[in-house]
Amino acid sequence: TRETTYNFNAGPSALPTVVLERAQAQLLDFEGNGMSIMEMSHRGKVYEAVHNAAIERMRKLYNIPEDYEVIFMQGGASLQFSMIPMNFLSEGETAGYVMSGSWSQKALKEAKMQGVAYEVASSKDNQFKNIPMDWNVQDNTRYIHMTSNNTIYGTQFKDIPEVNVPLIADMSSDIMSKPVDVSKFAMIYAGAQKNLGPSGVTVVIVKKDFLETAKEENPTVLQYKTHADSNSLYHTPPTFGIYMLGEVLKWIEEQGGLEAVDRQNEMKAGLIYDVIDASEGFYYGHADKDSRSLMNITFRVADEALEKQFLAEAAEAGFVGLNGHRSVGGCRASAYNAVPVAACEALATFMKEFQAKHA
Amino acid sequence: TRETTYNFNAGPSALPTVVLERAQAQLLDFEGNGMSIMEMSHRGKVYEAVHNAAIERMRKLYNIPEDYEVIFMQGGASLQFSMIPMNFLSEGETAGYVMSGSWSQKALKEAKMQGVAYEVASSKDNQFKNIPMDWNVQDNTRYIHMTSNNTIYGTQFKDIPEVNVPLIADMSSDIMSKPVDVSKFAMIYAGAQKNLGPSGVTVVIVKKDFLETAKEENPTVLQYKTHADSNSLYHTPPTFGIYMLGEVLKWIEEQGGLEAVDRQNEMKAGLIYDVIDASEGFYYGHADKDSRSLMNITFRVADEALEKQFLAEAAEAGFVGLNGHRSVGGCRASAYNAVPVAACEALATFMKEFQAKHA
C-alpha cells in the first residue's frame, strides 16, 4: 500500500497523494463535462482553461517577470540539450558549459555536435563531488549552460555566479523546490518528472529578448518561437501531463508556496544528512558538504558487502529507489517536493537501526 | 455524465470507458506496488514490463514482421514531419509527398525546409475531396510520404498503390482502426491521441534496413536509431501515456482484434453516412464517396443558417466535437475505435430528427 511504501525514486518520482486522489476522482468525468480531461480537444474551452491556469500558477509561484515566456513542450530535457545550440549557437560563436556531472556532459556533447562549445569550469577531477564556482568565460560566448542540481552525483548550486552573458539552467531535478530569481537567467528548462508531474512535459521559461535572437531556419517544432507564439498550442500538447502539472502547482500553493516547500526540503534532507554525518564513517556522503543537494542525497555504506545488504533490507522494508544511478552505484535518496517528511523520518530511522545492528 | 455525453472529438478523443476505469482503480497503487505507475522509475521492473507488453501487443495486433522496430517517442506527428527528412533526405535526393490535405501540406513544408521535395499527386484542385491515386514518382526519390487518413477533410486510403521506393505513412488518425499490411511500408507513424491513448506518445514502426540508411549526424534524440537501439528508453519516456496505450491495445484484443474493430467502425460510420445519403441534399458529405473516411465523417447542412442551429442544438443534446476543423468549418464526427456504436446511433437519430423538424 501507499502507506507502507516510501518512494525515493529519482525520476519519474513521487507525486502528492492528494493530487493523485483528485485526478482519480475526475478521471472519467472532468468537472462534470462527461469526459476525461484526456479525451478533450486541446482547442476546447475546458482544456484551454486548465492549460492557462497551469501557466499562470507557474508565473505566480516563481515570480516570473512579464518579459519571460512560459512554454510547455515534449521531448524531455534531452531534447533541450539539442534545441539550445540549434536555436542559439551560430558560426563564429562559442557556448560555455559548466560541468557538474553526466547531465552537463550530455548537454555539452549535443552542443559540440552542432557548433563550438567549451568547458567554463568542471569538477570532474574531484569526481563531481562539488559544484564548480570558478568560471572561465571566453570571449564571444553566446550563452553559458549550467545544471542547477546534479541528479546523479547529488550536488546543487547554492548561489549563481554573476556573469554578463545569457545564462541557461537545466533545472530538471530542482525546479520549483525553492524560490529562484528567474531574472538572473536567459532561460530555465526542466523535465516535469521529478518535482512537477508525470514524465512527458518539458517546461521552458525564456526571456523574450533572448528568444528573439534565435535562429529561424530550424524545423518548425524545434523553434522555441513556434511554441511561444502559439501559447504552447501549435500542435497537440501532452494534455494530461499539463493538467497534472497544474494540480501539482496548486498543491505547492496549498503548502504555502516555495518558501514553505524549501524549508520543508531542508528539513527532510537534513534528517538524512544528519544520520550520515553522525555515523562516524559507517555511512559517508558523496558530495562535498557545501555542494550537497537537498533533492538527491547520495551516500555510501563504507563496507561494500554491507552496502548490498543495506539496499536489500531497505527494499524489504518498503523503501523504493534507493539504488544509486546505474552509472555510479552506491545509494541515493531522492527527496523531491512530494516526498513526505514521514518518509524521510522513516529512512533516517532505518539507517540508524541498520548501523546499530551492523556497526 | 459520461452516459449523456457523446464524444466525437477529433483528437485528443474518446477513450474506452473500461480503460479509464481500470486506470482509475490503479491510479494511486499500481498492481499492489504502493505507487502510481506515474511515480515509478522507467528503469524499474514494473514499468519495463508495462512498456514491453505495449510493444508486444502492438506487434501482435498489427502482425508486425520481425524486421521492423516499434518505437515510442515524444513530439507528436508534427515532430515526425521534421525528423523524416532530417534522417532520410540527403543532398542529391528528392522526397515525394502525396497531397491529400493540410497534414500532407505541413509534412511537405518541413521536408522543403531541409531538402528537395515534390508532389507525387494532389487532390487540392478538388478541394481535397478525394484520395489521389495516380502517383507520379520521379527518379532519385528517397521515399514517398502519404497521410493514410485525412483528419480534416475526412478522406481515407482504401488501397495502397504499389511503388518501388520506400513508403512512409502518417497514420495518426486511422492507426489500429483496421488490419494493415505493415510490410508494404518502410515506416508508419502516428500520434497516439486519436485511436491509441492520451496525447504525448508517438508510435513509430520502421523497417530495420530502412532505418539503417538514416543519417548519423543529427542530434541524438532526433535520430530514430537512438530510440530503436535503446528499446525507447534512451531517456525518460512518457510513461503514463505508454501505459494507457498498452491498456487501449488490450481493449482492442478484447474486442476481438483489428478485424472486429474494423467491422464495428464500418458499421458506425455507415450509420451516419446513411443519414447523409438519404437526406436528399439536406445534408451533404464533403468527401467523394469512394474516398470517405471511416474515422472522420465530414459533412455540411446545406442551409448555412440551419448549420449553425444544427451545431448549437447538437451541443445542447450532449454531442461534443461536431464542429469541423477551424480551417474548413462545417461539421465533422470523429468516430474513432473507442466511440461506442450507441453514440453513432444517437447521432444518426438526432440528424434525422433535426431534418424532420427543419426540412
Ligand SMILES: Cc1ncc(COP(=O)(O)O)c(C=O)c1O
Ligand atoms: C539534471 C537532468 N537533466 C536532464 C535529464 C534528462 O531528462 P529527460 O529524461 O526528460 O530527457 C535528467 C533526467 O534524469 C536530469 O536529472
Ligand SMILES: Cc1ncc(COP(=O)(O)O)c(C=O)c1O
Ligand atoms: C493526420 C494527422 N497528422 C498529424 C497531426 C499532428 O499531430 P500532433 O498534433 O501530434 O503533432 C494530426 C493531428 O490532428 C493529424 O490528424
Ligand SMILES: [Mg+2]
Ligand atoms: Mg533518470
Ligand SMILES: [Mg+2]
Ligand atoms: Mg550535470
Ligand SMILES: [Mg+2]
Ligand atoms: Mg487536431
Ligand SMILES: [Mg+2]
Ligand atoms: Mg493530409
